[in-house]
Amino acid sequence: MSLGTQPASTSDDPMAHELLQSVVDVARAIFGAQASSVFLLDEEAGELVFRAVSGRGEEFLVGRRFPAGRGIAGWVAVSGEPIVVDDLADNPSFDRSLAQSTDYVPDALMAVPLVHGERVLGVLEVLDPAEQARSSLPELDLLSLFARQAATALRFTMARAGGADGGGPEPVAPHRRATALRLVRRLEHLLAEETPDR
Amino acid sequence: MTTAPAQGLTWRLLGRRPADIPVAADGIHPPDALDGATGRGVRVCVVDSGVERDHPSVGRVDGSWVVVKDDEGIRVEETDTGDTCGHGTACAGIVRRVAPDCELYSVRVLGERFSGTGDVLLEGLRWAVRQRFDVINLSLSTTRTRFAEELRVVADEAYFNRTVVVASAHNTPVESFPWRFASVISVGSHEEEDPELHLYNPRPPVEFFAPGQNVEVAWLGGRTIRSTGNSYATPYITGLCARFLSLGPRMTPFQVKSALYASAANVR
Structure with missing residues (x-):
C-alpha cells in the first residue's frame, strides 16, 4: 500500500475512523486541551488531510486539506520531529491560511509525527493544552509516546483495510499469524546475536 | 528501520541536575577570552526551512539557497523565498543572539514540496560542506537508514576540512542521523x-546539552514565539562554536569540541 492511498483507505473504514477519533479524544483529555486533530499525509498530492478532530472544529474540519510542506504541521510531517510552540495568538503570521480555514487560532500548539518505522503517516496536534502542560520536555515526550502507540494502531488498521478492499495482502489466519510472529521474533534474536555492539 | 536506543543511553537530561553528572577534567582549559568573542569573521550556515529576510532577531543573511528536487534530479539554487514555516528563522535567531557578529547563510531543505528528510537533507548538507562554511547548524535528522552511510561520509568530509557540523539529536529516542x-x-x-x-554529557552519543525548553525564538513576520525542543539547543552550541572560532580561526573541529567540553558547566 502506498502512502498516497492511506487517507482514502482510512476514511472509508469505520474502524479507522473510530480509532482516529479515539486518538484525538484521548490526546485532548490527557492535556486538558481545547482541541486535538489528526492529519494524515497524502504523499502523492503533497497534502495533509484532517482525518479526525476533537473539540473546536469537530463539525467542519474533517476532510480539509492543506500543503504538507508548510506551517508547523508541515514541518513536523517533513522533519519527523515533534514541536511545542506558544504565544501564537499575538502572532498574525502563524499559519494564517490554515488558521483562517479553521476559524480558530490557538495560543499554544503541540504537534508530533505519527511515525511507523521510517515513515511519517501523519501528524497529531493538541491545541491550547492546559497551562501546566505546555512547553516542557516531559510533556513533549508524553505526547510523542502516545503518538507512537497511535501510529502503530493506525498502521495495523490500515493494513486491515487494505486487505478488506482487495488492495493489500490476503488476511492471515490466526494460527498462521501466530506462527509468522514466532518466526519474526526468532529472526530478530538471530539478527541481534549476529550484530556486533556499536 | 528505526531502532530503540541501547539501555542506558542518555538522550536528554531529564530528572537530573547538573550536579548529578560531574565530569573530571583532564587538563584541557577553555579559552579565557570567550566573553569578548562575537563570532566575527566566522561563516555559519543554517540548513533548515530557510531564514526570513530582515527579521529583527536575525539581522543580515549573507546568502540563501534552496535544494530543489524534481524530475531532473536534485540541485541547489539561490533563492529569496525566505522561510516556509519559521523553524529555520528560529535557529538563525539563536545563532545571532549567541554570536552577534558572525556571517549567516541559509540552505533550505524543507518546504519545496513534500520530500521527507532523506535525499534533500543529504544534498543540502553535502553542498554546505563543500562551500567550506566554518560551522553548519543542522537541527534536523533522518531516520532513514539507507542515507546513513552517505551522511557519515559527508560528516567525515566536513570534519577533515575544518567545517564544524552541529547536529540535533532527535527529539524522541529513536535512531537517526x-x-x-x-x-x-x-x-x-x-x-x-x-x-x-x-553541559557535557558523560554518557554519549549525545555529547552536549543546551537550553531547549520554553525558549523565546524568532518566527515568521518579524515576531517571536516560545518553543521547545532539541532544535533550539543546537543553534546555541553553534553560536558558541562560532565564538571559539573567532578567537582561533584555525581551530579544528576536535579542538572546538574540546573547548566546548572544557567550558561546560559540569566539567571541573
Whole structure:
C-alpha cells in the first residue's frame, strides 16, 4: 500500500475512523486541551488531510486539506520531529491560511509525527493544552509516546483495510499469524546475536 | 528501520541536575577570552526551512539557497523565498543572539514540496560542506537508514576540512542521523532555566546539552514565539562554536569540541 492511498483507505473504514477519533479524544483529555486533530499525509498530492478532530472544529474540519510542506504541521510531517510552540495568538503570521480555514487560532500548539518505522503517516496536534502542560520536555515526550502507540494502531488498521478492499495482502489466519510472529521474533534474536555492539 | 536506543543511553537530561553528572577534567582549559568573542569573521550556515529576510532577531543573511528536487534530479539554487514555516528563522535567531557578529547563510531543505528528510537533507548538507562554511547548524535528522552511510561520509568530509557540523539529536529516542556520528557535535536539550548553560554529557552519543525548553525564538513576520525542543539547543552550541572560532580561526573541529567540553558547566 502506498502512502498516497492511506487517507482514502482510512476514511472509508469505520474502524479507522473510530480509532482516529479515539486518538484525538484521548490526546485532548490527557492535556486538558481545547482541541486535538489528526492529519494524515497524502504523499502523492503533497497534502495533509484532517482525518479526525476533537473539540473546536469537530463539525467542519474533517476532510480539509492543506500543503504538507508548510506551517508547523508541515514541518513536523517533513522533519519527523515533534514541536511545542506558544504565544501564537499575538502572532498574525502563524499559519494564517490554515488558521483562517479553521476559524480558530490557538495560543499554544503541540504537534508530533505519527511515525511507523521510517515513515511519517501523519501528524497529531493538541491545541491550547492546559497551562501546566505546555512547553516542557516531559510533556513533549508524553505526547510523542502516545503518538507512537497511535501510529502503530493506525498502521495495523490500515493494513486491515487494505486487505478488506482487495488492495493489500490476503488476511492471515490466526494460527498462521501466530506462527509468522514466532518466526519474526526468532529472526530478530538471530539478527541481534549476529550484530556486533556499536 | 528505526531502532530503540541501547539501555542506558542518555538522550536528554531529564530528572537530573547538573550536579548529578560531574565530569573530571583532564587538563584541557577553555579559552579565557570567550566573553569578548562575537563570532566575527566566522561563516555559519543554517540548513533548515530557510531564514526570513530582515527579521529583527536575525539581522543580515549573507546568502540563501534552496535544494530543489524534481524530475531532473536534485540541485541547489539561490533563492529569496525566505522561510516556509519559521523553524529555520528560529535557529538563525539563536545563532545571532549567541554570536552577534558572525556571517549567516541559509540552505533550505524543507518546504519545496513534500520530500521527507532523506535525499534533500543529504544534498543540502553535502553542498554546505563543500562551500567550506566554518560551522553548519543542522537541527534536523533522518531516520532513514539507507542515507546513513552517505551522511557519515559527508560528516567525515566536513570534519577533515575544518567545517564544524552541529547536529540535533532527535527529539524522541529513536535512531537517526547524522547527529549519531562522532565526527559531528551532537546536541540535546536540558531543562534548566539558565539560558547560558551548556553541559557535557558523560554518557554519549549525545555529547552536549543546551537550553531547549520554553525558549523565546524568532518566527515568521518579524515576531517571536516560545518553543521547545532539541532544535533550539543546537543553534546555541553553534553560536558558541562560532565564538571559539573567532578567537582561533584555525581551530579544528576536535579542538572546538574540546573547548566546548572544557567550558561546560559540569566539567571541573
